[in-house]
Amino acid sequence: MITLGRKPHNYLNANYSPWSWLFSTDHKRVAILYLISITLFFFVGGATAVLFRLELMTPRGDLVISETYNKLFTMHGIIMVFFFLIPSIPAVLGNFLIPMMIGARDLAFPKLNLLSWYIYSIGGVFTIAALVSGGVDTGWTFYTPYSSTYSNTAVMTAALGIFITGFSSILTGLNFMVTTHTMRAPGMHWFRLPLFVWSNYATSLIMILGTPVLAISLLLVAVERFFRMGIFDPKLGGDPLLFQHLFWFYSHPAVYIMILPGMGVISEVITCFARKRVFGYEFIAFSSLAIAVLGFLVWGHHMFVSGQSMYAGMVFSFISMLVAVPSAIKVFNWTATLYKGSITLQTPMLYALGFIGLFTMGGLTGVFLATLAVDVQVHDTYFVVAHFHYIMVGGMVMAYLGGIHFWWPKMTGRLYPEWWGRVSAAMIFFGFNLTFYPQFILGYLGMPRRYHTYPEEFQVLNVMSSAGASLLGVGYLIPLGYLLWSLRYGRAAGDNPWRAKGLEWTTTSPPPTENFQVTPVVTEEAYAYSAEESEAEYQRQVEEFARGEETLEESRREL
Amino acid sequence: MTTSDSLYLAHHFDDREQQREAMTLGMWVFLVTEIMFFGGMFLAYAVYRWRFPEGFAEGSKHLDMILGTVNTGLLLVSSFTVALAVHAAQSSRGKAVAWLFGITILFGLAFLGIKGYEYWHKFHEHLVPGPHFRLLDPHNPQVDSRQVEIFLSLYFAMTGLHAIHMMIGIGVFVVMIVLAWRGRFSSEHYAPVEVVGLYWHFVDIVWVFLYPLLYLI
Numbered sequence: 001m002i003t004l005g006r007k008p009h010n011y012l013n014a015n016y017s018p019w020s021w022l023f024s025t026d027h028k029r030v031a032i033l034y035l036i037s038i039t040l041f042f043f044v045g046g047a048t049a050v051l052f053r054l055e056l057m058t059p060r061g062d063l064v065i066s067e068t069y070n071k072l073f074t075m076h077g078i079i080m081v082f083f084f085l086i087p088s089i090p091a092v093l094g095n096f097l098i099p100m101m102i103g104a105r106d107l108a109f110p111k112l113n114l115l116s117w118y119i120y121s122i123g124g125v126f127t128i129a130a131l132v133s134g135g136v137d138t139g140w141t142f143y144t145p146y147s148s149t150y151s152n153t154a155v156m157t158a159a160l161g162i163f164i165t166g167f168s169s170i171l172t173g174l175n176f177m178v179t180t181h182t183m184r185a186p187g188m189h190w191f192r193l194p195l196f197v198w199s200n201y202a203t204s205l206i207m208i209l210g211t212p213v214l215a216i217s218l219l220l221v222a223v224e225r226f227f228r229m230g231i232f233d234p235k236l237g238g239d240p241l242l243f244q245h246l247f248w249f250y251s252h253p254a255v256y257i258m259i260l261p262g263m264g265v266i267s268e269v270i271t272c273f274a275r276k277r278v279f280g281y282e283f284i285a286f287s288s289l290a291i292a293v294l295g296f297l298v299w300g301h302h303m304f305v306s307g308q309s310m311y312a313g314m315v316f317s318f319i320s321m322l323v324a325v326p327s328a329i330k331v332f333n334w335t336a337t338l339y340k341g342s343i344t345l346q347t348p349m350l351y352a353l354g355f356i357g358l359f360t361m362g363g364l365t366g367v368f369l370a371t372l373a374v375d376v377q378v379h380d381t382y383f384v385v386a387h388f389h390y391i392m393v394g395g396m397v398m399a400y401l402g403g404i405h406f407w408w409p410k411m412t413g414r415l416y417p418e419w420w421g422r423v424s425a426a427m428i429f430f431g432f433n434l435t436f437y438p439q440f441i442l443g444y445l446g447m448p449r450r451y452h453t454y455p456e457e458f459q460v461l462n463v464m465s466s467a468g469a470s471l472l473g474v475g476y477l478i479p480l481g482y483l484l485w486s487l488r489y490g491r492a493a494g495d496n497p498w499r500a501k502g503l504e505w506t507t508t509s510p511p512p513t514e515n516f517q518v519t520p521v522v523t524e525e526a527y528a529y530s531a532e533e534s535e536a537e538y539q540r541q542v543e544e545f546a547r548g549e550e551t552l553e554e555s556r557r558e559l
Numbered sequence: 560m561t562t563s564d565s566l567y568l569a570h571h572f573d574d575r576e577q578q579r580e581a582m583t584l585g586m587w588v589f590l591v592t593e594i595m596f597f598g599g600m601f602l603a604y605a606v607y608r609w610r611f612p613e614g615f616a617e618g619s620k621h622l623d624m625i626l627g628t629v630n631t632g633l634l635l636v637s638s639f640t641v642a643l644a645v646h647a648a649q650s651s652r653g654k655a656v657a658w659l660f661g662i663t664i665l666f667g668l669a670f671l672g673i674k675g676y677e678y679w680h681k682f683h684e685h686l687v688p689g690p691h692f693r694l695l696d697p698h699n700p701q702v703d704s705r706q707v708e709i710f711l712s713l714y715f716a717m718t719g720l721h722a723i724h725m726m727i728g729i730g731v732f733v734v735m736i737v738l739a740w741r742g743r744f745s746s747e748h749y750a751p752v753e754v755v756g757l758y759w760h761f762v763d764i765v766w767v768f769l770y771p772l773l774y775l776i
Contacts, residue, residue: 105570174585177588181580208595212595216596216599219720223712227688229689229712229716230705230708230709230712236709237611237703242606
C-alpha cells in the first residue's frame with residue numbers, strides 16, 4: 001500500500017504519551033503491553049535455564065550447589081509456565097486478534113482486560129521479589145508438605161505471585177468467552193469463526209474452570225504455612241495427596257492452556273501458506289473442545305506412583321490415552337490441508353511445520369507416559385522433561401513465534417526480514433531437537449530430573465543437550481533483534497502481505513483504534529481460499545522468487 | 560442511534576441489548592469460576608469428613624447452631640431485598656433501589672457482626688487452630704483433637720472466604736446506592752443492578768451449603 005502525505009490514523013499513532021499506553025483499554029494496546037512483559041519474563045526464565053544447562057555440562061556439581069540448582073529450576077518452571085506460556089498466545093495474539101477476527105471493536109470488557117494486565121504485572125513483581133529475596137526451592141509444583149512446612153525459602157512470596165496472576169488469566173478467559181458469545185459481527189456465526197477463535201474459546205473454558213482451583217490450593221498452602229492449620233501436612237493430620245489432586249486438577253488442564261491456542265495459530269498459518277480451505281473444519285473446532293473437556297479428567301496420571309488407588313490409576317491411564325484422539329485429529333487434518341496445497345515456505349509456515357512434527361513427537365511420548373507400567377519406569381526422569389518440552393517449547397513456543405511472525409505486519413505495519421526469519425526458525429528447530437532429544441534417551445536410561453549431579457556415563461548426552469540449548473538461545477535472540485529492528489527499518493507491510501483470508505486482514509495495518517471503519521458483514525466461510533486464486537498467487541510468488549534470484553545474480557556479478 | 564440509546568452504552572457495543580447480554584453472561588461465567596474456587600474447599604471438606612467422621616461430629620458440636628441459624632435467616636432475607644431491588648430497577652424506581660440496597664447492607668453487616676462474635680468466642684475457647692489450640696471439654700472423650708482441629712481449620716477457611724465475599728458485595732452495594740440515587744438505572748438500563756444481584760444470590764447460596772455442612776452434622 002502506498003500512502004501519500006500524512007500517515008493514516010492507527011492505534012499506534014493515536015496518542016504517544018506513556019499514560020495513553022498504561023491506561024489504554026484498547027485491546028490492541030493491552031496486547032502490546034502483554035507482549036513486552038511476557039518477552040521480559042521469557043528471557044529471565046531462559047537465563048535460569050542457561051545457568052542450569054551450564055551446570056549439567058559436567059557430572060559433578062561444580063558451578064552451583066544443589067540448593068541453588070533447585071532454586072534455578074523452580075524459577076525456570078514458575079516463570080515459563082505462569083508468566084510466559086499461559087499468557088503467551090491468549091494474552092498477546094488472542095487479545096490483539098479475537099475482536100478483529102470476529103469483527104468487533106473491542107473485547108466485551110475492555111477495562112477488565114486492562115485490569116488483567118495489571119494483575120499479571122503485580123503477580124510478576126511478587127515472583128521477581130521471590131527470586132531476588134533468595135529464591136524458592138520447591139519446584140514449580142509446590143508439593144506439600146515440603147512447601148507448606150519444611151522449605152525455608154520464599155515459598156509464600158512466589159505462591160502469592162502465582163495466586164494473583166491466576167486472576168489475570170481468569171479475567172482473560174472470561175472476557176474471551178463473553179466476547180465470542182456476544183460480540184460477533186453480523187453473519188459471523190459459530191461455524192464461520194476462524195479456528196484460532198475456537199481454540200481460544202476452549203482455552204478460556206479451562207482458564208475459567210481450572211484456575212480458581214489452583215488459587216484455592218495455593219491459598220490452603222498459605223493457610224497451613226501461616227496458621228499451622230493441618231490441611232496437607234500429615235504431621236498435623238492432613239493429607240499431602242489432597243494437594244496433588246487439587247494442584248493437578250488445575251495444572252493438567254493448564255498444559256492444554258499451553259497448547260490449544262498454539263493449535264489455533266497453526267490452523268491459521270497452514271491454511272494461508274497452503275492456500276487451501278482447512279480440511280475438516282468442524283472436526284478441528286470440536287477437537288479443541290474435546291481436549292478441553294477430557295483435559296479435566298486425566299489429572300491422576302501425574303500421581304501413578306504417589307500411592308493413589310490402582311483402579312483410579314487404570315481409569316486415569318485410559319482417559320489420558322483418549323486425549324490422543326482429538327490431538328491426532330488435528331494433526332491429520334492439518335496434514336490433509338497441506339495435501340495438494342500450493343505450499344510456500346515463509347517463516348510462519350516453517351514454524352507451523354516444525355510445530356506439527358514436534359507436537360506429534362511430544363504427543364506420542366505422552367501416550368508412553370499414560371501407560372501405567374511404562375510410567376513407573378520413566379516417572380520423574382528426563383523422559384518426562386523431554387516429553388513436556390516437546391509440547392511446550394516444540395509446540396507452543398514454535399506456534400507463538402510463528403504467530404508473532406504471521407501477524408507482525410498487522411500489529412506493526414512492518415515486514416520482518418524474511419531471510420533472517422527462516423534462518424532463526426531453522427536454528428530453533430535444530431537447537432530444540434539437539435537439546436531435548438538426548439533427554440528422552442537420558443530419561444529412558446534412568447537419569448532422574450531435578451538433580452545437579454549425575455553418573456559419568458550420562459555426560460555425552462548432557463553435553464549434547466547443553467550444546468543444543470545454546471543454539472536454541474541464539475535462535476531466540478535473533479528474532480528479538482530483527483523484530484525490534486523492523487519496527488524502524490522494516491519494509492511497510494501493506495494491509496494484507498500474505499493475501500490471507502480473515503477479517504483482521506481486511507482492515508489497515510496497523511489497524512485503527514476502532515478496528516473497522518464500518519462493522520463488517522460476513523458472507524463466507526472461514527479460509528475461503530479458492531483454487532484459481534491460489535494458482536495466481538503461486539505464480540506471483542514464483543515470479544517474485546525468480547526476480548529475487550536475478551537481483552541476487554546481478555549483485556554477485558557486480559561484486 | 561438516539562441519545563437515550565447512547566447514554567451509558569459503552570463505545571464498543573452496538574446496542575444496549577448486546578451490552579446487557581454481555582454483562583449478564585460475564586457475571587454467570589464469573590460465578591462459575593467462583594464455584595470452582597469454593598469447590599476446592601468443599602473437596603477438602605468431603606475428603607476429611609469421610610476420613611474423620613468422629614472429629615467432624617465433635618467439631619460441629621462446638622459451633623453455635625442458634626447463631627448459625629439466625630445468620631442463615633438474615634442472608635435469605637437479604638437475598639429477598641436484593642430481588643426487590645432488581646425489580647425496582649426494572650421499573651425505573653431509582654430511590655427504591657438505593658433504599659433496598661441499604662437494607663441489604665444492614666442485613667449483611669448484621670451477619671458479619673454475628674460471625675465476628677462467633678470467631679471471638681472460638682478464640683476464647685482456644686478453638687482457633689494453631690499452637691494455642693486446646694479441646695478443653697470434648698463431648699466425646701475418645702475423639703482425636705487433631706481431627707477436630709482440621710474441622711475447625713476448614714470452618715475458618717470456608718466461612719472466612721465466604722465473609723470476604725460478603726464484604727466485597729457490601730462494598731459494591733455502596734457504589735450502587737450512589738449510582739441509583741443519581742438516577743443511573745432505569746427500565747432501559749438495569750443490567751448492573753441485575754448483575755450485582757446475581758453475585759449476592761451466589762454468596763447466599765454458598766452459605767446455604769456451608770450452614771448444613773458445618774453446623775448441622
